[in-house]
Amino acid sequence: MTAASITPAAGVKSxxxxxxxxxxxxxxxxxxxxxxxYAAMLAxxxxxxxxxxxxxxxxxxxxxxxxxxxxxxxxxxxHFENYINxxxxxxxxxxxxxxxxxxxxxxxxxxxxxxxxxxxFSRIKFAGRNTLFLIYIATMAVPWQSxxxxxxxxxxxxxxxDTRWSIILLQxxxxxxxxxxxxxxxxIPEELAEAARLDGLSEFGIYARIVLPLSGxxxxxxxxxxxxxxxxxxxxxxxxxxxxxxxxxQLGLKTFISQFNADYAMIMTGSVLSILPILVVFLLGxxxxxxxxxxxxxxx
Amino acid sequence: MTxxxxxxxxxxxxxxxxxxxNKAIGRRNLRNGLIFIAPNFIGFxxxxxxxxxxxxYIGFSKWSAFGDPKFNGLTNWVRLTHDSNFKAAxxxxxxxxxxxxxxxxxxxxxxxxxxxxxxxxxxxxxTVAFFPYITSIVAAAQVWNMLFDVKxxxxxxxxKFFTGGWAPGWMGSTKWAMVAVIIVATWRExxxxxxLILAGLQTIPxxxxxxxxxxxxNKWQQFWKITVPCMRPTLFFVLVTLTIGSxxxxxxxxxxxxxxxGTSTLVLAQYIYxxxxxxxxxxYSGTVSLVLFALCMVVTLVQFWxxxxxxx
Numbered sequence: 001m002t003a004a005s006i007t008p009a010a011g012v013k014s015x016x017x018x019x020x021x022x023x024x025x026x027x028x029x030x031x032x033x034x035x036x037x038y039a040a041m042l043a044x045x046x047x048x049x050x051x052x053x054x055x056x057x058x059x060x061x062x063x064x065x066x067x068x069x070x071x072x073x074x075x076x077x078x079h080f081e082n083y084i085n086x087x088x089x090x091x092x093x094x095x096x097x098x099x100x101x102x103x104x105x106x107x108x109x110x111x112x113x114x115x116x117x118x119x120x121f122s123r124i125k126f127a128g129r130n131t132l133f134l135i136y137i138a139t140m141a142v143p144w145q146s147x148x149x150x151x152x153x154x155x156x157x158x159x160x161x162d163t164r165w166s167i168i169l170l171q172x173x174x175x176x177x178x179x180x181x182x183x184x185x186x187x188i189p190e191e192l193a194e195a196a197r198l199d200g201l202s203e204f205g206i207y208a209r210i211v212l213p214l215s216g217x218x219x220x221x222x223x224x225x226x227x228x229x230x231x232x233x234x235x236x237x238x239x240x241x242x243x244x245x246x247x248x249x250q251l252g253l254k255t256f257i258s259q260f261n262a263d264y265a266m267i268m269t270g271s272v273l274s275i276l277p278i279l280v281v282f283l284l285g286x287x288x289x290x291x292x293x294x295x296x297x298x299x300x
Numbered sequence: 301m302t303x304x305x306x307x308x309x310x311x312x313x314x315x316x317x318x319x320x321x322n323k324a325i326g327r328r329n330l331r332n333g334l335i336f337i338a339p340n341f342i343g344f345x346x347x348x349x350x351x352x353x354x355x356x357y358i359g360f361s362k363w364s365a366f367g368d369p370k371f372n373g374l375t376n377w378v379r380l381t382h383d384s385n386f387k388a389a390x391x392x393x394x395x396x397x398x399x400x401x402x403x404x405x406x407x408x409x410x411x412x413x414x415x416x417x418x419x420x421x422x423x424x425x426x427t428v429a430f431f432p433y434i435t436s437i438v439a440a441a442q443v444w445n446m447l448f449d450v451k452x453x454x455x456x457x458x459x460k461f462f463t464g465g466w467a468p469g470w471m472g473s474t475k476w477a478m479v480a481v482i483i484v485a486t487w488r489e490x491x492x493x494x495x496l497i498l499a500g501l502q503t504i505p506x507x508x509x510x511x512x513x514x515x516x517x518n519k520w521q522q523f524w525k526i527t528v529p530c531m532r533p534t535l536f537f538v539l540v541t542l543t544i545g546s547x548x549x550x551x552x553x554x555x556x557x558x559x560x561x562g563t564s565t566l567v568l569a570q571y572i573y574x575x576x577x578x579x580x581x582x583x584y585s586g587t588v589s590l591v592l593f594a595l596c597m598v599v600t601l602v603q604f605w606x607x608x609x610x611x612x
Contacts, residue, residue, distance in 0.1 A: 037419050044411065045428045048487065052431070054454065055443045067452040113340035120336025126329040132337065135349070141540065141600040142352055143548030145569035146589040149576045150351035150358055173343030183537065187503070203332045228434050234551040239577070253438045254555065264446065271439035282434050286427060 052275075059083075059268035066264040082269040089266065092273060094245065095252035100277070102164070102248065103230040106171040110226045111219055114177025119207045121178065122185035123193060133182075140175040145235075152239055166240040167248075171230055177222050184218040185211060224285050231278050249274050355593065358586030365580035376587035386588060388563040389571040393595075396482060396567060397546035403486045404542060408493035413527075415494070416501045426498075430491035437488075441555040444484045445471060474564035477557050481565055485552055489545070493538055500534025501527070536607050543599050547592060568592045 054073075058066045059082060061075035086092055120126075121133050144151075151170070152161070160166045188211060196206050212219075234250040241247060247255070253274050257267050360376065363369035380386055411429060415422050432440065447454050448470040456467040468476040508526050517525065550569035553559060559566035559574075569592060576585035 034419065037414055037417065040414060041419065041421065041425045045425060048428050048432060051443050051447060054447065058446070066446070067449065069452045069457060071454050071457055113343065117337045117340035120333045124329050124333040124336065126333035127326065129333060136344070139348055139352060141544055141596050142593055143544055143569070143596055145548045145550050145572060146593040147348070147351040147355050149572065149582055149585050149589060150354040151347065153582065154351055169343070169347055173340055173347055175344065178340055232436050234437055234555065250436055250438050253436065257438070257442060267442060271442055274436040274439045278434050286430070
């Protein structure tokens with residue numbers, strides 16, 4: 001801890017190498033490590049991004065250039081009009097609207113009920129709590145794919161198949177949100193809540209005024225994950241939704257692909273558009289999502 | 301009650317000799333706890349727990365498109381042992397899972413450690429690596445199918461350049477279709493697990509490393525004595541999620557290969573779907589579902605047991 005007393009401003013972040021009297025020469029091993037690190041980053045980035053670059057370029061190519069041998073990255077003529085034509089060739093607007101509606105409803109329900117329940121499991125000691133939580137955990141380990149049939153039969157006996165309710169109910173009450181939020185709440189020091197409790201705050205007050213403000217990043221994370229999962233869900237809509245006016249983006253895109261199966265450029269245009277909105281959501285929220293998790297409040 | 305409280309993290313230390321006050325606190329905690337849990341639990345109970353419990357009856361019954369399930373004992377299970385499609389699906393699921401889990405975990409952990417250093421550009425890299433996870437699965441499968449195209453796909457053109465004409469048959473070949481599926485699945489999920497692991501890495505206090513290096517521990521020792529033990533809860537969470545995620549793979553193969561060619565990429569979940577919706581044989585699909593269920597349960601229990609043992 002001498003480091004902190006000498007350079008208090010940088011005490012936590014700087015490694016011991018930054019302390020003036022402790023400066024060591026940079027070792028060759030470290031240089032090699034850095035080079036390997038950058039090389040790995042570059043290689044993984046390229047592998048990750050190339051399919052997207054290809055997709056984007058293919059979407060504006062003349063159709064016969066998509067599968068050229070030898071392949072060319074850049075189109076001879078840029079067909080940007082694909083991005084206008086697709087709206088009249090398909091029901092893209094309807095699909096996006098439906099999916100956004102589902103994603104918002106599900107995310108709201110999951111975040112609200114999940115964080116609320118997680119507080120109960122993490123911070124309130126009541127009889128049967130551990131048993132109940134074990135049931136949650138055990139059910140989280142049960143893949144949806146194994147009970148999708150009984151669930152489908154149940155919802156269909158209630159007449160909910162081919163309605164918006166089916167998708168919302170299907171996704172909103174997963175155990176994942178509860179588990180994830182509890183993992184986070186468990187790391188909040190109990191002293192914070194204890195002090196508030198001594199000051200006379202009720203459990204709901206502690207949840208709303210102490211724990212919730214601390215959990216912004218976790219909630220953002222859960223929100224983004226839930227939103228993404230709902231957006232990307234293909235199986236739920238595939239099983240439950242038949243009516244054309246309820247189609248989601250995944251379902252619509254799949255139908256579109258089979259209808260225009262030789263129109264490769266147009267298929268890629270649709271694919272790009274199916275990714276774009278969620279990319280925006282992610283770019284807006286990722287800072288909170290990624291950085292917030294390990295910041296103040298958790299270190300105590 | 302005592303068992304439950306001793307296992308839980310201490311919320312409140314009540315005076316030991318005031319049993320009346322204890323009871324009042326117990327009652328209030330029970331009421332508060334149930335209120336907090338209720339909104340999620342009611343939905344969870346009706347929509348998830350009930351179907352899961354029903355499964356145990358359906359798996360032992362005959363249930364076609366119409367009518368109600370009728371108990372038929374072990375008939376479905378005997379049928380399972382003769383079902384070559386089921387065997388193929390089972391083996392495929394295991395093969396996929398083993399390869400996919402080890403690949404994803406190794407790459408994700410390595411990338412997370414890399415991102416936890418002070419390299420420049422890591423914020424950009426973090427975003428890039430996570431990108432595939434947020435892509436719609438239909439779009440991702442479609443673009444990879446085009447890249448994997450046997451004759452004129454980009455990937456085979458590059459491979460042919462190096463091998464002088466030979467290239468894998470990918471989606472058209474029973475040997476390579478699964479490889480392609482695993483490549484795409486790993487490409488898609490690595491970033492997600494990387495972020496989860498990275499979040500865990502960042503919760504390790506820097507002071508621990510400082511203290512260790514003052515005591516003369518080198519990087520390698522610090523990794524095994526600080527990073528790994530501190531990461532146990534995170535890795536536990538990641539491993540459970542990843543394993544179950546692999547066992548239940550469905551939409552990717554459904555969109556990419558539809559289980560083919562033949563049954564080379566048919567997985568358990570897709571077989572459940574096929575039996576239920578193509579053949580309207582809901583009883584038998586319940587039986588296959590129970591197998592998938594058991595598979596996930598066994599793995600989860602083993603991981604729980606191992607984790608508990610390590611913590612003691």
